[in-house]
Amino acid sequence: MQPSDTFVGSIDQGTTSTRFLIFNHEGDPVASHQVEFSQIYPNPGWHEHDPLEIVTSVETCIEEAVQNFEAQGHTRSSIQSIGITNQRETTIVWDHETGEPLYNAIVWTDTRSQAIVAELKQKPGAAQLQTLCGLPLSTYSSATKLLWMLSHVPRVKDAFDRGTLAFGTVDAWLVYRLNGGVAANVFVSDSTNASRTITIRRSWTFLGSGGKVHLPRIVPSSDATAYGVVASGPLAQVPIMGCLGDQSAALVGQKGFSPGMAKNTYGTGCFLLYNVGDKPVFSTHGLLATVAYHFGGRPIYALEGSIAVAGSGIKFLQNNLNFFQESKEVNDLAYSVQDNGGCVFVTAFSGLFAPYWIDDAKGTIFGITQYTQKGHIARATLEATCFQTKAILDAMEKDSGHTLSELAVDGGMSNSDLAMQTQADLISIPVYRPKMRETTALGAAIAAGLAVGLWHNFAELRDINRSGGVVFEPQIPRQESAAKFGQWEKAVQMSRGWVGSKSTEQKEVVGPKNGTYALAKNPDLPPPKVVQIPDTPLVSDMVKSSTYIAAVKERAYVSVKEIEATYPPVRTGLGSVLCDLDDADEEDLFMELRKVEILQRLRKLRKRQSNSY
């Protein structure tokens, strides 16, 4: 067969939609189909997908795209192999013996594991975890979602106890199901996806889970045999040969193969990946170390800046606030005003990710007045992702010592000219948007195409998607962008600390019993552990104690021992004061602590004054 008669398929399983695209040897998509699927939000901060619906959406896309392909006169047998790319971190568990899912997929944006994260952060060695696995302890990684399931979902716990619990990210689940499930039992994950889980070796041991969970075998991103073959449907018997997490796939699709190359993908979230070569770089400025791709030999690593909300902010304006009917309309709305009218929208729906990692932030709009119109909020929504990208680029510069000369972009939100111009203005370097924006799907196609021999090396890929792109040049002076960014940074600081405040969570403080407090969170969390109210440390030490403050905020249930370990106890009789606090909640508790502290200072002052008379 001539290269011109051969094709490669690409499944792009994103957070809000699934696509299947068929690429030719020139890297052009010749047929495609896309479907959106259900977003399940059962509680504030929770986000789920139905694992079976994900599989069905893939099957539907394959069927429709192949039909379209054949209608153009091609034959399905000319599709040589398939690549998969997927939303990362999203956590799926199934029964290893039956192949059935045991719970909805917990999506990467979901923050329900916050209390688990806060507890883990107290463990000795927590600060070193990032140097083992590249990721910070946060609700983002798969592992904390899995730990939540283990402690909250009886079916998952039962399977764990029986030794039949299988865990995978979306790639592993799709490969498993496309191969026919339990019969073939192809249970693998590629290195890029695996690098997002914290379930690897020592980091998994740190999290304290036994070896009873079946974890997928980690294999290269491009491999002729490891991923098996499709068991049924129009592409039955076609081998799966490529697999990459979507952000890695976009880097490959943008052909970011040399150290120093970067791309920023504006999808549901927004992710900047910067190729650092074959040795991981561990960030000291809030970025992640991740596997960029692994095409045999040594894996190639990237520094990553992850932004949780990009296109999902636009979807929020569309679906929750009814600002418009379709995402693309955000642009006209934003163009209806000159500027953001003083509004800054910190779109921290899942807390704030890189480079800030603020777990206790929530979405907050600053600067609203009677003057504010929908257009200002639309602009502020687009700007939020651009500001975070600027913060990430600054962090990346500090970590790598390298300044980017141009930013390559893609993803749904990159279709917005206004957003891309704003981006160029804020980072003061040109933004390059390729003509064909399905770079994520292209990356998975490249991984599969290299394995099947459609392409043989990176040099052959050079001309793919090279012409017809648009460059957005910065149009405002650096001082102006610095002033705007300063306002954003101020808003970020002001968005801190919302989670855990009275009005956002159902909570109850079980009154003092024998000198102890039990702090209960919402009913979805496990029964509260008892917090011993220390009757020994100095009040000021307690108020200062970040361990204690963080613990109370997160309801992480620290024990007095941990506080005492940090702050040597001095007897003050505080315990008895606290034990008198009937029905107090945490804020009252802090107020009382403050009052006692002030009272003590006053007394000391008075004593000193009276001594001096």
Ligand SMILES: Nc1ncnc2c1ncn2[C@@H]1O[C@H](COP(=O)(O)OP(=O)(O)O)[C@@H](O)[C@H]1O
């Ligand atoms: N023309 C547009 N202008 C701005 N945002 C857009 C536009 N088209 C799509 N989007 C946004 O892009 C996101 C989808 O991008 P996509 O790359 O498909 O994401 P994912 O892979 O995460 O599903 C949606 O959240 C949508 O709001």
Ligand SMILES: O=P(O)(O)OC[C@H](O)CO
């Ligand atoms: O759905 P996207 O394209 O925003 O990507 C999701 C990421 O993989 C999450 O880490």
